Amino acid sequence: MLDSDFSQRGVEDNALGRTREHVRRHNLSTILTTLHREGSLGRNVLTQRTGLNRSTISSLVTELEALGLVEEVPATGQTGAGRPTLVVGIRDSVVAFAVAIDIDSIIVSVVGLSGRVLKSVSRRTPDAPAARTAIVMARDIITDLRKDLPGGTRIAGVGVALPGQVSVSDGVVSEPAFLNWKQAPFAERLSDEVGLPVFVDNDARLGLMAEHDFGVGKPYSNIVYLVGHAVGIGGGVIEGGRPLRGARGFAGDLGHFRLTPPLTIPTPGFSGTLSASLQRDALLEALGETAQIDDLKLEGLLTSSTSARVRRAIETQVERLGIAIAGLINIFNPEAVLLAGFLGILLEVDRDHLEKVIAEHVLEPSWTHTQILRTEPGSDLLMIGTSELPLAPLLKDPSGFEFTRAVTLTAVEKSTS
Amino acid sequence: MLDSDFSQRGVEDNALGRTREHVRRHNLSTILTTLHREGSLGRNVLTQRTGLNRSTISSLVTELEALGLVEEVPATGQTGAGRPTLVVGIRDSVVAFAVAIDIDSIIVSVVGLSGRVLKSVSRRTPDAPAARTAIVMARDIITDLRKDLPGGTRIAGVGVALPGQVSVSDGVVSEPAFLNWKQAPFAERLSDEVGLPVFVDNDARLGLMAEHDFGVGKPYSNIVYLVGHAVGIGGGVIEGGRPLRGARGFAGDLGHFRLTPPLTIPTPGFSGTLSASLQRDALLEALGETAQIDDLKLEGLLTSSTSARVRRAIETQVERLGIAIAGLINIFNPEAVLLAGFLGILLEVDRDHLEKVIAEHVLEPSWTHTQILRTEPGSDLLMIGTSELPLAPLLKDPSGFEFTRAVTLTAVEKSTS
DNA sequence: TATATAAGTTGTCATACACAACAAAAACAT
């Protein structure tokens, strides 16, 4: 299923008519994208998968090889009769930088075109990292990492995952640092600093897209995704293989999904939403933990605890989560609901109760075939998903993509979903 | 914007590779679809719109003409210098039947490939129309209408709009008649009766798609749609130019969007949802009306009434509607919210209050550019949208489409989103 | 009536993929 869509609005070419060149581009893109998703594949598999003629595959692979994007390995421990197939694999001579900015840390990864994380650097940030600080730190790390890249490595660009939508006035990203920095200037400034195209997107959406392409969401085209952070709930939706974006990229932020009616008195941050109702801190409090602990430890404590207070806290959270999921299933009719962060822990700890709550509040037909799944904890998927942003244009048009060396950016590159 | 998608899941061809034939098909489809949406266009406009060469347009139009799908009119009162262009228009020698089944009536329209309703027949049904009854009535009307068609007219198929999702256990379609008839058998039976391919879909989604392609939603690619029926609220979402469908076609049914937390005691029909909270009957009751009246009359009464009770009823409904819309905007970030049925009346009657309520509960960035619009009351759009279902395959592959004369159906035709 | 302008038609060319024949490389049978 090559139905994913990492491309940002406005990138798609608007010419309705198609010409021969489009065919070539499409097929080139199809092959490279397939390899990117699935890893090395034999030529025979490619012909089978694409339905193209062997000679065509030959021509396309040759072209990709000439572009320095793939390489052919004579053979691997193959089996069966007949001439052994040539295995086509993606070369990591093309990389992208993935930057994940969080409230207390910044991570920068070098991700190869193959979708593998080649190197990662994590650094703690001051408590309320001003955007300026984040940009400088990102620039410095990138500059360092750049030095260590093997000679001849080409860089497609930089992807940045930001928690919550910048310029959102609710609690998800309430640091004034982010409020003062709308997305566009953020991308532009960082781009000016590193001299590479920079793409910015919401971290939950990027995480979801990575889950969809490489993680537990791979088999599904319709996914509802909820991730529980230290503060706030992020979310996203894949519909028909494509992420919900909405008019200006704010769609799918399910942390704002409402559980209870809003108070008539306007309050800062919207009461009654998922973000407001589901809180990791409530679990910590029940456990009597005052320090910040990571998800792994939290899971251990929750599983081993026998305290009634803890059980009650879990029950409350599961109850609310179940009602929210039921509501989301009713609206989105997904094949799978993916839970990440501490929401994944809740699923692990009390799946039965969660499913019971969902079943009580869901419409039968939508629910029957829906899976509730937990994402793999602590994986590199967010970084991989983030790297997809700058890689997307290359995957879409392998022969036409130009590796930017110039600092100047086009409007499209600056624009952020 | 040719970004609409009336095709049902499973119809899309799955071959990843593209060949020359795909180009031809795509271009043929593009031209026919453009004409279908926009009406007659000059060849010059087509070249401009598609970016294709004049000679290519010439070839494609000639082929479409040979297929009997379009005709070229020498000229119309044109202006300006230069040789006058040939105007290409769609011939209504190809038609589709649109069937709208409601609780108390059944409407069948003949819709031309041009998107014009050529003829309509409306008939009242017994109060709780058994599916069997509806099918027989539809068949009889279709048979009648068929006789009056001009010689040589070809029929693409039959589209059926059903209120709510069949096999949904909640209040939208609570008649046992529909509960006993799952969608697939419905389409199959009617198809057996009329010997034509039959496609079934939710009426709200069809209405929305028609609004998106031909109505007030035309300028937008991200739309939230709410329609207020006599009982229950229907809804739909257009995201990135395509309708939300979900895994099994149940997505976007916003009548189930939750306003207040569900009761812990399971009740038949889900309490606290839009359908449960927004009720046309509440307005009738406040007006002291006991008989059923149509939307036009209702609007008149509401506008002219000075009763405090009526005002309060309106206020309550507007309040709830506003909160719901705000929640939907937060999740879907649409460019436009379309209100139909009595919800459109509410907008007309008290737009200021509605927008005020929305503004109170919405996230600023998503709201700033969002339009709240009312659909044109009493238009033919539902019928047109419904006719798109059988027309879609023809529009998608003009030269490959085969007009079914045989009664046998393929699995795809039987399958319903 | 001549000229400019806009638009449709026709013929040639380039190209992308299909197809068929051939070559290569390995497994299997004798």
Added chain:
DNA sequence: ATGTTTTTGTTGTGTATGACAACTTATATA
């Protein structure tokens, strides 16, 4: 060992489709 079978890659030819350019048609304007 050697030939046969099987699978795969390569090469050359064919076909179709859209680009492009030259030509023709048709109208407005001077």
